[in-house]
Amino acid sequence: MNRPLGTAAPLAALVLAGSLLAGCAGGSNSDEAAGDVVRITYIADLTGPGAFYGEDWAAGAEYAVDEINDAGGIGGRTLEIDVVDSASDQAAAVGAMNSAARSDSSVVMYALLSQNALAMAPVAQREEVPFIVGQSSVDGVTDVGDFVYRTSTSEGDYYGAMLRNLQEQGVESTAILYAGDNPTAVTNATERIPAIAEELGIEVTDTIEVRTADTDYSQPASRIVEGSPDAVANLTFGPAVTTSIQALRSAGYDGPLYGTSALGSGALTPAGDAAVDTYYPSAFIPAADLPWASGVAFLEEYEAATGDQPSFSTAGGHDQVAFLAAALESIGEGEVTRNSLKDALAVVAADGFVGATGDPIRFGEDRIADTPGVLVRWDGTTETVAPGQQGPLLDGYTGNDG
Amino acid sequence: MLQQLVNAGALGSIYTLFALGLTLSWGIVNILNLAHGAIFTAGTVVAYLLTRDLDGLPLPVVVLAAAAVCALISMLIEALVFEQIRKRSRNELDTEMRTLIASVAAAAMLVTVAAVVSHHQPYALPGSLMERVTWEVGPVRITNVQVVVLVSALVLAAALTLFVQRSKYGRALRAIAFDRTAAGLSGVSARSLQLAAMGLSGALAGTAGVLLAVYLGAADAHMGDAYLLKAFAIIILAGVGSLGGTVAFAYVLAVVETLVGYWAGADLRDAVAFGLIIVVLLVRPQGFTARGGWQRA
Numbered sequence: 001m002n003r004p005l006g007t008a009a010p011l012a013a014l015v016l017a018g019s020l021l022a023g024c025a026g027g028s029n030s031d032e033a034a035g036d037v038v039r040i041t042y043i044a045d046l047t048g049p050g051a052f053y054g055e056d057w058a059a060g061a062e063y064a065v066d067e068i069n070d071a072g073g074i075g076g077r078t079l080e081i082d083v084v085d086s087a088s089d090q091a092a093a094v095g096a097m098n099s100a101a102r103s104d105s106s107v108v109m110y111a112l113l114s115q116n117a118l119a120m121a122p123v124a125q126r127e128e129v130p131f132i133v134g135q136s137s138v139d140g141v142t143d144v145g146d147f148v149y150r151t152s153t154s155e156g157d158y159y160g161a162m163l164r165n166l167q168e169q170g171v172e173s174t175a176i177l178y179a180g181d182n183p184t185a186v187t188n189a190t191e192r193i194p195a196i197a198e199e200l201g202i203e204v205t206d207t208i209e210v211r212t213a214d215t216d217y218s219q220p221a222s223r224i225v226e227g228s229p230d231a232v233a234n235l236t237f238g239p240a241v242t243t244s245i246q247a248l249r250s251a252g253y254d255g256p257l258y259g260t261s262a263l264g265s266g267a268l269t270p271a272g273d274a275a276v277d278t279y280y281p282s283a284f285i286p287a288a289d290l291p292w293a294s295g296v297a298f299l300e301e302y303e304a305a306t307g308d309q310p311s312f313s314t315a316g317g318h319d320q321v322a323f324l325a326a327a328l329e330s331i332g333e334g335e336v337t338r339n340s341l342k343d344a345l346a347v348v349a350a351d352g353f354v355g356a357t358g359d360p361i362r363f364g365e366d367r368i369a370d371t372p373g374v375l376v377r378w379d380g381t382t383e384t385v386a387p388g389q390q391g392p393l394l395d396g397y398t399g400n401d402g
Numbered sequence: 403m404l405q406q407l408v409n410a411g412a413l414g415s416i417y418t419l420f421a422l423g424l425t426l427s428w429g430i431v432n433i434l435n436l437a438h439g440a441i442f443t444a445g446t447v448v449a450y451l452l453t454r455d456l457d458g459l460p461l462p463v464v465v466l467a468a469a470a471v472c473a474l475i476s477m478l479i480e481a482l483v484f485e486q487i488r489k490r491s492r493n494e495l496d497t498e499m500r501t502l503i504a505s506v507a508a509a510a511m512l513v514t515v516a517a518v519v520s521h522h523q524p525y526a527l528p529g530s531l532m533e534r535v536t537w538e539v540g541p542v543r544i545t546n547v548q549v550v551v552l553v554s555a556l557v558l559a560a561a562l563t564l565f566v567q568r569s570k571y572g573r574a575l576r577a578i579a580f581d582r583t584a585a586g587l588s589g590v591s592a593r594s595l596q597l598a599a600m601g602l603s604g605a606l607a608g609t610a611g612v613l614l615a616v617y618l619g620a621a622d623a624h625m626g627d628a629y630l631l632k633a634f635a636i637i638i639l640a641g642v643g644s645l646g647g648t649v650a651f652a653y654v655l656a657v658v659e660t661l662v663g664y665w666a667g668a669d670l671r672d673a674v675a676f677g678l679i680i681v682v683l684l685v686r687p688q689g690f691t692a693r694g695g696w697q698r699a
Contacts, residue, residue, distance in 0.1 A: 242619050
């Protein structure tokens with residue numbers, strides 16, 4: 001029996017036609033030169049689950065663009081930034097990347113969600129548009145090719161120094177509480193941290209898996225307390241951070257906690273005093289005693305300009321643009337094309353540039369940045385530089401000031 | 403082991419608090435309201451906003467405010483959505499399916515509002531709402547929050563059971579669940595009673611939300627989802643409509659989860675808990691304590 005098509009068929013045809021037209025639309029190519037204005041498409045998670053951080057990343061990038069333009073631009077050019085909301089959605093993020101690749105933007109930036117960055121990077125490489133990713137910490141984002149860079153260090157590279165710091169405070173044993181449904185947490189809990197602990201002679205008393213959606217942590221907390229560890233690694237996310245810390249304190253654990261940068265940017269605020277003595281690595285915190293001068297300078301300038309304190313996300317967004325700015329400096333008055341920009345980024349990646357998260361920030365062969373990092377101690381209300389830091393957290397980092 | 407049983411007691415109380423409202427709407431008045439978890443979340447949001455903007459509010463005031471707002475939300479959903487669906491549906495099956503989908507939509511809307519209000523971040527109620535006190539009894543640690551949650555769950559469960567079984571309104575509620583038309587003919591206003599029942603169910607969800615947020619130390623917009631699944635499990639194990647069974651199996655599930663989690667880890671814990679449900683569905687699909695419609699509660 002034939003069914004009436006109704007409105008579905010014309011609608012589908014319209015969508016198809018729209019897609020084809022969009023696909024045929026002329027856009028920029030990798031040898032097309034920018035004029036007096038270098039355009040950046042900044043794809044940001046302004047709404048949805050990533051919004052809390054995404055807004056700061058975009059704000060940091062916009063601040064850096066204003067800063068550069070106010071200083072007269074670079075090589076006679078000004079920057080223009082077009083912030084596009086990905087809604088924290090992978091399909092929307094890839095769609096925005098496709099649109100940006102077809103536009104006259106010279107470079108695309110994105111900050112946050114690993115699954116989105118992983119899907120966007122191959123598009124950038126295929127379309128030959130420089131793509132500067134901020135924080136996405138999953139491996140493989142930059143593996144797709146030489147158009148893709150990441151301006152943050154792999155966080156696990158900081159863990160050695162973090163555990164050494166705790167050991168210097170007298171920690172001889174640790175338990176590990178981790179979200180078993182998060183691949184990065186699984187790797188850290190079952191491979192990276194135990195390996196570092198073994199190397200340092202720190203005993204792992206217990207490794208307990210929980211689920212991110214769990215709400216009641218009294219049972220794992222009691223089990224951890226039975227092992228009497230000197231420190232507890234908390235590799236959970238979202239509301240689990242607060243509820244698991246509260247459960248540990250209620251169960252009688254009063255020692256230090258440590259974990260990933262997921263504990264930063266306000267994640268510990270709901271836990272309040274229960275989270276005092278929680279340590280985690282970060283690329284930046286708004287502290288006047290940050291161990292590198294360029295970070296302190298950024299903090300002061302940003303506060304003076306906006307009246308707000310920058311978060312590590314704001315600093316990260318700033319440094320994505322700072323990386324681009326250094327590449328444009330390298331090009332000077334030469335032609336700015338996507339290809340020339342890619343080559344200039346490679347030069348800067350090797351030589352280094354000054355950013356809020358380090359001085360210098362250089363990149364490894366994997367096109368992932370090396371930044372010094374700071375060990376943070378939560379004091380119940382604010383993030384502070386942990387006492388006893390000797391040099392950068394990143395092993396092997398050599399900076400002018402770190 | 404004793405400590406784990408104390409932990410299980412607190413967890414079972416939370417399950418009880420959450421499941422009571424759902425039992426009332428689903429088990430007693432036959433409205434399968436999947437927005438119950440979202441209304442529970444709304445209770446935490448109301449408490450968060452109140453305590454953020456007004457210092458020094460006592461816990462009972464916050465609980466009452468959250469319960470009132472959640473009762474209102476629940477009644478609005480009943481009046482503006484479920485009642486309209488009943489009027490427009492051709493038969494019982496039609497009503498149930500449409501109500502189910504509408505409740506999913508209502509839940510999504512409420513959760514979205516909660517997520518936007520909280521900026522997709524966890525939020526905590528101030529510690530001053532209930533300062534934590536810990537007592538050490540031999541090898542066991544018990545907090546005042548655990549005691550409050552336990553007592554609240556048992557008192558509310560007893561009160562609800564008495565209300566449904568002994569009061570005139572409770573009997574009328576069971577009458578409309580058994581045969582809405584016949585109850586209507588005998589002078590029972592099904593519409594008003596269902597509205598009141600949904601309001602009470604919402605109030606219970608709001609109360610559970612606030613107490614849970616105090617107990618856990620934080621909440622987030624999606625927290626209700628996990629409890630909704632557990633509440634379904636408990637109600638199926640108990641048998642739909644059995645208030646006493648719901649309370650009993652809330653604690654049974656909590657003990658099983660706690661002990662399995664302790665000995666075998668988080669993965670096996672959920673597998674065992676939900677495996678139990680499959681076994682019950684196969685062996686005793688009516689649950690362990692279910693009775694006929696007119697005998698419910």
